[in-house]
Amino acid sequence: MRNVKRLSPFFIILVLLISGAKPPTEKPEPKEVELRGNIVCLAEEMHTHYNVELFKTHPHLYGVKTEAGKYYTLLRTSLAEALFVDERLHEKDLIINGRIFPNTQLLEVIRFASIKDGVVHALYYYCDTCYIRAVAPGNCDCCQAPVVLIEKSLNVDSTIPSP
Ligand SMILES: [Zn+2]
Ligand SMILES: [Zn+2]
Numbered sequence: 001m002r003n004v005k006r007l008s009p010f011f012i013i014l015v016l017l018i019s020g021a022k023p024p025t026e027k028p029e030p031k032e033v034e035l036r037g038n039i040v041c042l043a044e045e046m047h048t049h050y051n052v053e054l055f056k057t058h059p060h061l062y063g064v065k066t067e068a069g070k071y072y073t074l075l076r077t078s079l080a081e082a083l084f085v086d087e088r089l090h091e092k093d094l095i096i097n098g099r100i101f102p103n104t105q106l107l108e109v110i111r112f113a114s115i116k117d118g119v120v121h122a123l124y125y126y127c128d129t130c131y132i133r134a135v136a137p138g139n140c141d142c143c144q145a146p147v148v149l150i151e152k153s154l155n156v157d158s159t160i161p162s163p
Contacts, residue, residue, distance in 0.1 A: 028102035035098070035107070036115070037066035039083050039090045042073060064096060064107060072100065072107040080109035081136040082125070088149060095120065119155045126150045 042063040047054040062084055063073045074080055083089055092114040099108045114121045124133050125147035127140035134140070134147045 030099040030101045030108075033098060033100055033107075035064055035066050035072065035096045036093070037064045037096070038093065039063070039074075040065045040071075042071060045071065064094075070105075072105050075106055075108045077108060079111070079135055082123075083109065083112065086137050086149065089114075089123070092116070092123075092151075113154070114151060116151065116153075119153050121151045121153050124150055124152075 039062055041060040043052065043054055043058060043061045045063075045065065046052040061073070063071050065071055074083060076084055093116075094112050094114055096107070096109055096112045098110045100106065101108070112123060114123050124135065125137055126133055127143065127145060127147050129145060130140055130142040132140055132142055132147075137147060137149065139145065140147050
């Protein structure tokens with residue numbers, strides 16, 4: 001048994017050489033991206049542009065439409081949950097950081113912010129009783145009161161006291 005084990009790497013290389021097979025190629029990596037655009041229902045967009053059949057009541061298929069007009073499908077993860085359930089975010093111009101997976105247009109959201117009057121704003125949910133931040137709407141983990149949406153300017157210039 002021991003002999004077989006020791007020989008096996010040689011055996012594999014031998015087989016590869018004989019068969020002319022290349023060693024397995026590396027798995028393609030997801031691509032990190034920063035997208036600017038809006039949340040849209042992809043089904044409705046395809047209906048508008050390409051007459052895809054659409055039921056009046058349908059589960060929305062949410063995705064991002066970038067400024068350049070490219071579409072990405074949103075994966076429903078906890079960090080993206082707010083983009084699915086809070087329609088107020090559908091009205092905003094967003095900057096979304098995330099990952100696109102090889103051979104797909106699937107987007108995993110890592111973080112997002114809004115652009116308002118040309119200024120980047122942090123978007124998050126907040127309980128001002130417990131001072132707890134949340135990534136999606138719902139009830140505060142601590143006091144169970146509903147958290148509120150905060151859109152806060154990241155332009156810190158205005159908050160720095162002048163010397
Ligand atoms: Zn829809
Ligand atoms: Zn609370």
